[in-house]
Amino acid sequence: MTTQSKKNYVHDEYGWIRKIMIYVLLILGLAFFLLPVVWMLSTALKTLPETQAFPPKWIPSFQWHNFVQVFKEVPFGRFTWNSVWYTIVTVCSTTFFSAFVAFGFARLKARGKAVLFGIVLSTMMLPPQVTMIPQYLIFNKLGLVDSYWPLIIPTIGGSAFTIFLLRQFYMGLPKELDEAVEIDGGGYFTIFFRILLPLSMPGMATAAIMEFMYRWNDLIGPLIYLSTPDKYPLALGLANFTAAFAQTPWNLLMAASIIAILPPLLLFFFAQKYFIRGIVISGTKG
Amino acid sequence: MHLDHSVETQRTVRTKKKVKRSPKAKRQERAFWLFISPWVIGFICFTGGPIIASLFLSFTSYDIVSSPIWVGLGNYIHLFSDFLVLKSLSATAFYALLAVPFTIILGLLLAILLNQKVKGQAFFRTAFYAPSIISGVSVAFLWSWLLNPDFGVVNSLLKQLFGIDGPNWFNSTNWVIPSMALMQLTAVGGTMVIFLASLQQLPKELYESAALDGAKGWAKFIHITVPLISPVILFNTIIAIIGSFQIFTQAYVITQGGPDWHSYFYVYYLFDTAFSQYRMGYASALAWVLFIIIFVLTMLSLFVSRRLVYYEYENK
Amino acid sequence: MNRMFFKTFLITVLGLVLVIAMSGCSGSTNGKGKVQLSWLVRADPHEKVWENQMIKIFEQQNPNINIKLIDVPQDQIDQKMRTMIAGKNLPDIVAPNWANGGFMSYADQLVDLSNYVKKDPEVIDGVLPSALNLWKIKGELKALPINTLGSLLFYNKDLFKKAGLPDPPTDWEDKAWTWDKMVSYAKKLTDPSKHIYGLLDNNDPSVDAEMFGSSFISDESYKKGLLLKPNVDDPAVHKAVKAHHDLIFKYKVSPSASQLSAISQLGDPFVSGKVAMTINGGWGLWGYQNIEDFKWSVAALPYVPNRQDRMYIDIMSISKDSKHPKEAWKFMKFLYSTDSLKSYIHITQGPPANQHLMNYWLDFESKKLGISKQKLKEAHEGSIKYGIEASNHMVKDWATLIQYINQPINAYYGGNKSFKDAMYETKRLLNSWTTVKK
Known part of the structure; x- marks a missing residue:
């Protein structure tokens, strides 16, 4: 790593100023981004009257049992399990099929490709509120409403968002890679599975995380298709926490929300190392 | 193997008529269709139908219960004299004008910041991302507290x-x-993560050689980083445009479109016409007008990007 | 490589198809022998306790009937119901007033209960006629009322004591209890240094208009359940809107629209002791029961000639999509039995529509709240006597119309619009609705 040491040498004179600046920025950012989260935690640990105190209190009376209470009030464990399996299935399926489609759009030449890709993008532009009912009617005809199938089956077509995202990542990879494989006599599947898929791991991980968040938080899809409370995912179960007329138990709702964001947060914490692992693309140039 | 064989025979048949297309091009075109086949199937079976249905409905009067009645361009004509269309569209455009550039700039800057080698990098990344995960009612509740005037x-x-x-x-x-x-800015996490991922793909040699040439921070950023991640900048811009023009939930929960219609977003109006007024036909017309607006803006971004976006792998 | 990929691809697709097919089959075998009913309700922690209890008991008594409770957040019920109507599978039993669309928007989807009621007259025995006849459309009875909630004046007893004021009356016929008197109380109760407001009129402008004996829409519109003609120019409407505005700007006893939405973000400001009096729907009776910091009670609304009191009635109906209307009726009959209604009172504290249970409710509720039974009775009965059922239940598309009223007039209450502009805009918007082709 001789180049590495040279690079460090160039930067050393500013090194420590830069470091301090970075930390200052990070801490300022932290204050901004953690504000809602801290407030959420504080509310979750309050009694109901405390949530309405005036002026608002930052330090709660630490009602840890609110977290226990949540599990007593609603079948929270069941909701979580529904969310977990549904999210895993749809994320895997969407990411895989989208990657496949994205490869086609990114690396292969064909007539009419631009128009087709335009159609892919277009499907995102129409507000879903007007396609919801026709789509419901399709699945109603198929006898699949009140199950997760209407939410899972369409994932075999990938999602326009993920296809677009991965296409952009694939297009960022040098084309010499493909040529090298072709010279070696490999087909497109080889290029896709052996080269692009591993090389675009940061992109794939990102796409998967995005899809995860979307599925985990989606309220309207499950609302339209599911009619059995036992099948509800967390997002819908949480929305049911707000009272119609009497007081909404904000403390419990916040406690439930914290439990709900923990799985995606943990996932992110562990998945982000895939972003760190920059892949030295030239290494495979061979 | 079977596939290759058929390609071979077809090629021999076709070469007599059209000479231009090379076997490699054909093979590639075939592979292209194979690769995008999942999307084609999904489109034909599930997404395409409802889209066409909504286009049809936009020319009808349809209350969901009785069957639609053809009104021709009636909905579209009515739209132009509708006071709330103009109100909601200007609220939405104002929002997009603020949200899109800030999302992109902040997202990119944060990504660069979080890409620095510091202690607790994983923690910082997770913390910055955390507010993006909180959803729906909770986030509305939190923000109406944080931004409470008193x-x-x-x-x-x-x-x-x-x-x-x-x-x-x-x-x-x-x-x-x-x-x-x-x-929306605290929910910039998604954009940030996408930028962060794209930064990981940057080839290090370019920076090293640039450093040897004496390029400093800002110059490196503008001349190397930005061009290399420009496909992703384009992506985030288009997604931000689509997302901003479809904003709805926040206003529905926090302000109910007020005060004085100022946060009555376009899709909020569309939602009201569809599910509280039961004018599915009119709602569809509204949706298609929005579609055209977003489409034009996207095309514009793509057009601008032709000059600015740099693809390692360009083909058409 | 190619082959291997094709294999996995095929297996995945086949697997998916298989599982779908299986799930389709399991759906049809599920209902063998048993009748499955579904019951769509709004998500509310209190009501849900009652609903689950009812299902449990009913299923024990009727082992061949299975009931599925579908609870949906109130804001999303319209979306859910509309989609299900499009698919012709609206649940067997619905509560149309729990959707923001309200009864009138869904009336066409509901079964006529007249014949059922004729066969089982005990179901409506004792139900207040004025609370029952509302749901008759062209002679068809489309719903049964379960409770009757009027609007009341809730007041903070501690603040009244501190200001040296007597309790406001519960007698609705007390003509000395006027709007001006209420304002004079409010002035004494207002304490800017502690951010305490004397009076909060928690109602939208359409309710204000009713309190002053008028309405934003013509009488005929209300009767037909459809906006035919706005009534914005009525002097009583003007008076009502100005009276509300005066509370904020002239007397400074109420928060402005923007201040109100700011303090309401905390929750109901009456609960946090920030307002001394509030005009609110009867749900305050149980919404306020957990207040520990001060004592509170209820009173009549002030006397205004021709006043009307906004009333809210919750109802249950059977949908036309129901494949088992007989069983659905059986369940309705069960829900409206004395025992079930008693349990409803116990759990939700809502005042019953059935007069046979009134005494039971008064006993229970007065004990629970620590308010004398006589006072509670007076306050409640007056609110029903002067009651006019909520427009959001009785007028089609009210959710839209109220936006047309709320947005401009709240801008006036917020100091962002002149009276003339606000009224003009409301009138224009309401007028535009009368010509909208659906």
């Missing part, structure tokens, strides 16, 4: 640190849209 944290900080009397945020006609945009 006792919200933001205003009390403004007072204590700068001696400024903070605005009325969600309750002011002038500030309600900026408030929504500000709220």
